[in-house]
Amino acid sequence: MSGGTQRRRHDSARSRELLLTAAGELFAERGFDRTTIRDIGERAGVDPALIARYFGSKTLLYVAALEAERGDVPPADLLDPERMREIFERADRRGPVPLAQVAVQRLSDPAAQDAARAALHTRLVDPLRDRFVREGLDRPQLRAEIMVAAVVGVMLGRHSGAFDELTRADPDALVPLLRGALTTED
Amino acid sequence: MSGGTQRRRHDSARSRELLLTAAGELFAERGFDRTTIRDIGERAGVDPALIARYFGSKTLLYVAALEAERGDVPPADLLDPERMREIFERADRRGPVPLAQVAVQRLSDPAAQDAARAALHTRLVDPLRDRFVREGLDRPQLRAEIMVAAVVGVMLGRHSGAFDELTRADPDALVPLLRGALTTED
DNA sequence: CCATGTTGTCATCAGGCAATGTCTTCGCAT
DNA sequence: ATGCGAAGACATTGCCTGATGACAACATGG
Numbered sequence: 001m002s003g004g005t006q007r008r009r010h011d012s013a014r015s016r017e018l019l020l021t022a023a024g025e026l027f028a029e030r031g032f033d034r035t036t037i038r039d040i041g042e043r044a045g046v047d048p049a050l051i052a053r054y055f056g057s058k059t060l061l062y063v064a065a066l067e068a069e070r071g072d073v074p075p076a077d078l079l080d081p082e083r084m085r086e087i088f089e090r091a092d093r094r095g096p097v098p099l100a101q102v103a104v105q106r107l108s109d110p111a112a113q114d115a116a117r118a119a120l121h122t123r124l125v126d127p128l129r130d131r132f133v134r135e136g137l138d139r140p141q142l143r144a145e146i147m148v149a150a151v152v153g154v155m156l157g158r159h160s161g162a163f164d165e166l167t168r169a170d171p172d173a174l175v176p177l178l179r180g181a182l183t184t185e186d
Numbered sequence: 187m188s189g190g191t192q193r194r195r196h197d198s199a200r201s202r203e204l205l206l207t208a209a210g211e212l213f214a215e216r217g218f219d220r221t222t223i224r225d226i227g228e229r230a231g232v233d234p235a236l237i238a239r240y241f242g243s244k245t246l247l248y249v250a251a252l253e254a255e256r257g258d259v260p261p262a263d264l265l266d267p268e269r270m271r272e273i274f275e276r277a278d279r280r281g282p283v284p285l286a287q288v289a290v291q292r293l294s295d296p297a298a299q300d301a302a303r304a305a306l307h308t309r310l311v312d313p314l315r316d317r318f319v320r321e322g323l324d325r326p327q328l329r330a331e332i333m334v335a336a337v338v339g340v341m342l343g344r345h346s347g348a349f350d351e352l353t354r355a356d357p358d359a360l361v362p363l364l365r366g367a368l369t370t371e372d
Numbered sequence: 373c374c375a376t377g378t379t380g381t382c383a384t385c386a387g388g389c390a391a392t393g394t395c396t397t398c399g400c401a402t
Numbered sequence: 403a404t405g406c407g408a409a410g411a412c413a414t415t416g417c418c419t420g421a422t423g424a425c426a427a428c429a430t431g432g
Contacts (some may be wrong), residue, residue, distance in 0.1 A: 010398050011408050031291065033220065037390065047411060052391060103349070104290050104342040105217065117348045125349075139363065145352040146340055146364055152199075153339015154332055156290040161304045163289070166331040177325065178332055196379050196428055223420065233381060238421065 018044040024065040028095030029159075032062055032107050032116075045064045063115040068096060070119075075127045078151055078162070080173050088155065088171035096155050103152040124148045154178055204230040204242045209278045210251040214281035215345075217300075218248055218293045251284060256305075261313045264337055267361050274341065274357035282341050285309070289338040310334045340364055 022044035025036040037058050041048030055061040072090075076083045091097065101107070102116035113124050125144050132140035154174075166174075208230035212221040223244050228232030241247040258276070262269045279281070287293070288302035311330050318326035340360075343349050352360075 109311040149343030150336035157335030
């Protein structure tokens with residue numbers, strides 16, 4: 001049976017990876033503050049003390065998780081309905097992107113706050129602002145920040161337990177409504 | 187009519203009031219979970235142990251703070267630009283309404299979560315839904331929930347430290363942009 | 373002016389947190 | 403095979419949290 005080692009008890013690369021994955025999921029689901037290193041260790045099936053060994057601290061693990069998903073979340077143009085749909089669907093599967101939380105609430109840890117803030121701008125705000133600039137709109141930066149904040153509000157709202165229909169709504173139904181939601185003829 | 191009570195060391199009504207005010211401010215600024223009863227006591231200049239005496243627990247104090255500001259935040263029609271401006275200005279002065287946080291993040295305490303959720307619907311979601319119903323729009327409930335979530339996102343985003351221009355922007359400049367933000371001609 | 377109930381202060385408890393250091397167990401190079 | 407460095411398990415430290423109960427200061431009705 002199994003020529004390979006079914007029991008690999010010492011495998012730092014694997015442990016590191018398990019911790020990073022579990023951390024990414026939990027940070028996405030609950031945010032930085034409400035995720036404990038014990039939770040992460042439990043989900044990963046790895047001793048939480050190893051977080052200190054491999055990443056230095058909970059904060060640095062957060063930063064690492066942020067960078068690890070860089071590939072997952074390419075700089076997204078929120079004005080593209082298809083992209084927006086992808087974002088919502090991803091949030092349904094894996095929880096909201098960790099950095100979404102920072103758009104809406106200060107983190108307790110300044111280093112984590114800075115890292116998340118930077119990621120938020122790089123991946124969401126800046127691409128949008130650049131598009132507005134190209135379109136020649138006034139106040140492109142402000143427009144981009146408003147839109148990101150609004151979309152993040154909706155994305156988090158879906159998982160906050162405070163909205164029933166929003167939680168149940170299909171992303172396909174959501175996107176068109178969201179795009180028109182804030183405009184009405186008086 | 188006590189002419190000169192300059193020193194009132196025993197005044198339960200006053201202590202109660204001070205605690206309630208401080209709690210309302212802090213819950214609004216930081217949310218339920220990240221506000222401690224020691225913080226509240228410090229800001230109020232009152233011993234935190236009195237929270238237990240007058241309100242029973244931190245959770246019940248939160249519920250009391252929610253109800254105390256009912257007058258402050260009349261059911262607001264977010265489609266009225268003037269109302270929207272008022273909401274943003276109030277948030278600048280006293281911090282976002284405490285119940286805003288629940289739109290975006292689960293609270294650790296189920297009782298607090300339920301109370302905030304109920305208040306959120308009564309004051310923001312339901313009036314908006316009713317208006318959409320009157321206008322004969324489809325999916326009125328979903329539309330209302332989306333819009334509340336989006337506005338809350340922007341309101342919290344202003345104070346999260348993650349957006350510079352959004353933080354500095356004047357409410358007067360904000361409202362029109364927000365109303366049109368999610369719509370663009372492709 | 374005293375007795376009694378009210379209000380405020382303080383020390384402390386139990387639980388949960390991140391982080392650290394120690395000790396054991398393992399894998400690999402020799 | 404074996405010895406040593408790497409990897410993991412575990413207990414502990416120090417801190418912060420909400421809550422509680424004992425005690426002191428006060429006000430007031432008799």
